[in-house]
Amino acid sequence: MLPRAPKYGANELPSRRAPATSRARTDGPGKAILVLEDVYKYFRRDIPTLRAINLSVERGEFVYVTGPSGSGKSTLLQLVYRLHTVDGGRILFSGRDISRLTDASVPFLRRNLGVVFQDFKLVPHWTVFENVAVTLEILDTPQKLLRGRVAETLERVGLAGRGSERVEHLSGGEQQRVAIGRAIVAEPALLLADEPTGNLDPALAFDILTLFEEINEAGTTVIFATHDHSLLSSSPHRLVVIDDGHLIEASQGLRAWSARTQLSA
Amino acid sequence: MDIMSALSRAKRGLRDDLRMHLLAIASLTVAFLCLGAALLSVTNLSRIADRWGGTQHLTVYLKDHATASDVAQLRLVLESLQEAREVRHVTADQARRDFAAQTNMTLQGAALSPDAFPASFEIALRDHVTPERIARIASSVQHFTAVDEVETYHDWFAQMGTLLRAGKSAVAMLAMLVVVCVLAIIGNGIRLAVANRRREIEVLKLCGATDAFVRSPFVVEGTLQAVIAAAVAVFMLLLAYAAVRGEIASTLSAITGVQPVFLHPLVALGMILGGGMVGAIGSTLSLRRYLKV
Numbered sequence: 364m365l366p367r368a369p370k371y372g373a374n375e376l377p378s379r380r381a382p383a384t385s386r387a388r389t390d391g392p393g394k395a396i397l398v399l400e401d402v403y404k405y406f407r408r409d410i411p412t413l414r415a416i417n418l419s420v421e422r423g424e425f426v427y428v429t430g431p432s433g434s435g436k437s438t439l440l441q442l443v444y445r446l447h448t449v450d451g452g453r454i455l456f457s458g459r460d461i462s463r464l465t466d467a468s469v470p471f472l473r474r475n476l477g478v479v480f481q482d483f484k485l486v487p488h489w490t491v492f493e494n495v496a497v498t499l500e501i502l503d504t505p506q507k508l509l510r511g512r513v514a515e516t517l518e519r520v521g522l523a524g525r526g527s528e529r530v531e532h533l534s535g536g537e538q539q540r541v542a543i544g545r546a547i548v549a550e551p552a553l554l555l556a557d558e559p560t561g562n563l564d565p566a567l568a569f570d571i572l573t574l575f576e577e578i579n580e581a582g583t584t585v586i587f588a589t590h591d592h593s594l595l596s597s598s599p600h601r602l603v604v605i606d607d608g609h610l611i612e613a614s615q616g617l618r619a620w621s622a623r624t625q626l627s628a
Numbered sequence: 629m630d631i632m633s634a635l636s637r638a639k640r641g642l643r644d645d646l647r648m649h650l651l652a653i654a655s656l657t658v659a660f661l662c663l664g665a666a667l668l669s670v671t672n673l674s675r676i677a678d679r680w681g682g683t684q685h686l687t688v689y690l691k692d693h694a695t696a697s698d699v700a701q702l703r704l705v706l707e708s709l710q711e712a713r714e715v716r717h718v719t720a721d722q723a724r725r726d727f728a729a730q731t732n733m734t735l736q737g738a739a740l741s742p743d744a745f746p747a748s749f750e751i752a753l754r755d756h757v758t759p760e761r762i763a764r765i766a767s768s769v770q771h772f773t774a775v776d777e778v779e780t781y782h783d784w785f786a787q788m789g790t791l792l793r794a795g796k797s798a799v800a801m802l803a804m805l806v807v808v809c810v811l812a813i814i815g816n817g818i819r820l821a822v823a824n825r826r827r828e829i830e831v832l833k834l835c836g837a838t839d840a841f842v843r844s845p846f847v848v849e850g851t852l853q854a855v856i857a858a859a860v861a862v863f864m865l866l867l868a869y870a871a872v873r874g875e876i877a878s879t880l881s882a883i884t885g886v887q888p889v890f891l892h893p894l895v896a897l898g899m900i901l902g903g904g905m906v907g908a909i910g911s912t913l914s915l916r917r918y919l920k921v
Contacts, residue, residue, distance in 0.1 A: 444834070467838075470833075470836045470837060470838045470841075471836065472836075473833075473834065473835065473836035474835075474836035475836075476836075478834060484827070484830065484831055484834065485831070486827055486828045486831055487827070488644060489640075489828075493640070494831075497831065497832065497835055498835045498836075500633055500636075500637070501832065501835055501836050501837045501841060502836075503630050503633065545835070
């Protein structure tokens with residue numbers, strides 16, 4: 364019997380991002396921010412989309428999640444930000460089982476996560492400032508502090524001085540920067556990126572990846588889902604592969620998965 | 629949840645869907661205007677009823693050629709009545725002056741002859757005198773030689789009471805109709821706003837907004853729409869009243885003896901605040917139906 368999930372309250376949230384000076388790895392091994400234990404997810408009764416997924420992500424880590432389209436990468440992330448619930452196993456975020464959170468507690472979980480989507484999910488008729496500030500508005504941040512934090516974030520994502528522009532007038536790469544700004548402005552403990560470069564050309568994709576790496580350098584844990592091998596080839600970060608619902612660590616899995624995809628090709 | 633944040637986001641919503649909100653406010657204004665006009669009618673009808681019904685009285689009209697001794701004898705009898713609180717002799721000339729004062733006419737302008745109105749005794753009765761007793765008094769007084777006619781106002785009061793009851797019923801029904809209209813208009817507005825702002829709602833939820841946070845600007849918008857519409861309706865009614873008051877005041881006063889009045893400030897305020905409350909309830913109910921967050 365799993366323990367009942369604690370209900371997150373506004374004043375008892377998991378700690379936000381570690382200070383920039385204390386990188387996650389300095390917390391020492393075993394300081395996992397996210398743990399998936401034997402997680403199953405079914406969208407069809409007979410075929411699990413995810414099966415027996417076990418994954419531990421330490422604070423400050425940068426983890427790529429890759430695999431073919433439809434393999435379950437997005438589903439894995441969606442379970443973490445509770446768009447769906449697990450059908451088996453459990454997910455621990457900062458030591459708390461989020462898979463059994465009540466619906467009323469889900470918003471308080473999401474306030475500790477930053478999520479970046481392939482389709483950006485911006486409000487097109489809002490300005491850049493409004494799209495980024497929305498995260499802080501939800502947290503009831505005082506206006507003065509909010510303005511300062513948004514300006515600082517826009518500078519981080521390369522959009523300094525463009526707060527008044529409407530998002531619908533920006534290029535795809537710029538829109539994704541706005542989405543990243545929105546995800547990081549509240550300094551979340553964990554940043555989830557679901558195919559964030561899927562709609563961008565290769566040059567822009569590398570720019571965006573670099574931005575994520577800079578964010579990770581500053582101490583934020585990043586889980587980056589992509590099926591773009593060109594992004595992974597030169598990257599030193601940890602890599603996990605999801606294939607046919609199974610998760611494989613890259614040291615063994617990537618080779619096996621690559622070999623299999625080449626054979627099937 | 630911060631009310632300022634809700635107001636700020638409602639302001640953004642009003643800005644983004646300005647045309648839709650203006651249309652809703654225009655529709656709501658028409659509904660509140662109907663309610664306000666009905667309330668204004670009932671207010672003035674009530675004043676007339678109060679004016680004539682509040683102090684029960686009899687008017688004993690005298691014959692034109694009644695002798696002074698007959699009139700004096702009649703006065704003694706009337707003053708001896710236990711039910712009479714006050715007996716006032718109104719001469720023909722006094723009646724003419726009263727009429728001119730009530731209708732804001734000069735005596736010359738009125739061009740009324742001195743004997744245009746009959747002399748009379750105005751008898752104010754004590755409280756709780758029954759209509760049957762009033763009818764018996766009238767019947768007795770009618771036999772005096774100086775008396776031409778006795779007016780008990782019974783039929784007039786009965787008609788006025790019926791009219792007033794009908795007016796109040798009409799206002800009650802109209803108020804219910806207005807509530808239904810407000811709920812329907814606000815409901816439709818919310819449904820359209822939710823559809824227009826589907827992406828915004830999704831983003832808010834993904835960023836960790838609670839249901840209350842997502843819903844609050846919609847409730848504020850619905851409340852504001854109703855408050856603005858009710859306030860505009862009261863203002864328009866006031867303008868219309870001011871425009872026609874001069875025309876109808878003297879006529880109404882001549883017929884009823886009562887000057888027309890506008891809605892009491894508390895009634896106007898109640899209409900605005902009540903409108904806001906119905907708007908808030910309408911928004912909340914619609915959000916339960918259309919906004920599954």
